[in-house]
Amino acid sequence: MSNDHHLSRVNKYKKRRSVKRSIITLSLLGIILLFGLIITFINGNDAKTAKDDAKPIEVSKDDQEEGTQNTDLQENDTEELGKENDNQKLETDEQERAETDEDIVDDKVDNESVEVKVVSSDDPNVIEAVEGNWHPIGTIQEEPHDVTFNKQSTDWEEMVRAIESVVKLDDMIIHWLGNGGEQKAIGTVSSSDKSEIYRVFISWIANEGWQPTRVEQLEKLEIIKKEQTQ
Numbered sequence: 001m002s003n004d005h006h007l008s009r010v011n012k013y014k015k016r017r018s019v020k021r022s023i024i025t026l027s028l029l030g031i032i033l034l035f036g037l038i039i040t041f042i043n044g045n046d047a048k049t050a051k052d053d054a055k056p057i058e059v060s061k062d063d064q065e066e067g068t069q070n071t072d073l074q075e076n077d078t079e080e081l082g083k084e085n086d087n088q089k090l091e092t093d094e095q096e097r098a099e100t101d102e103d104i105v106d107d108k109v110d111n112e113s114v115e116v117k118v119v120s121s122d123d124p125n126v127i128e129a130v131e132g133n134w135h136p137i138g139t140i141q142e143e144p145h146d147v148t149f150n151k152q153s154t155d156w157e158e159m160v161r162a163i164e165s166v167v168k169l170d171d172m173i174i175h176w177l178g179n180g181g182e183q184k185a186i187g188t189v190s191s192s193d194k195s196e197i198y199r200v201f202i203s204w205i206a207n208e209g210w211q212p213t214r215v216e217q218l219e220k221l222e223i224i225k226k227e228q229t230q
Contacts, residue, residue: 116130187202
């Protein structure tokens with residue numbers, strides 16, 4: 001009887017150990033399965049994210065048209081900017097040329113400080129006549145020089161500058177500017193109120209421009225005209 005009781009206790013112990021071992025085994029399998037599910041879930045999310053990143057971005061038709069318009073506007077702006085820069089460069093070049101031309105004509109001349117001498121005149125209308133070793137005003141013209149009295153010409157402009165270099169009048173009026181002989185000219189000018197009237201003789205100096213040679217102050221306005229000899 002005691003042996004049967006002993007065997008029964010042994011069997012119960014073995015059965016208990018077997019159940020305990022099964023529980024542990026199942027727990028380990030559960031844990032392994034759980035880790036497997038977690039890893040699978042993580043890998044699935046990573047794959048989905050990578051797929052989403054690799055998916056091309058769809059652009060609507062409106063966006064494409066807007067992009068095309070923006071590109072056209074940028075190209076137009078670039079073209080307009082290029083035109084503006086070209087125009088500015090052209091204006092700058094023209095201004096520099098104009099300043100250079102003025103420098104050639106004006107900066108080399110200081111006729112105000114030139115000493116003059118009074119000379120006689122047989123003209124009763126002449127109050128006083130003076131001559132001086134005045135400087136040619138410079139020129140941008142090339143040789144051979146042809147005298148022209150066209151008011152829009154460079155020659156006319158330089159003749160006026162030559163007269164202004166020896167006659168200082170506010171609001172100078174040119175009453176006549178014409179032929180004074182071969183490569184020569186005569187100008188009759190006055191102040192705006194005609195209180196001061198002058199007759200100025202100028203001669204062309206090759207490659208140096210027009211040179212004043214004689215200035216006559218007149219009592220009244222009188223114009224001397226010579227026939228063109230050229």
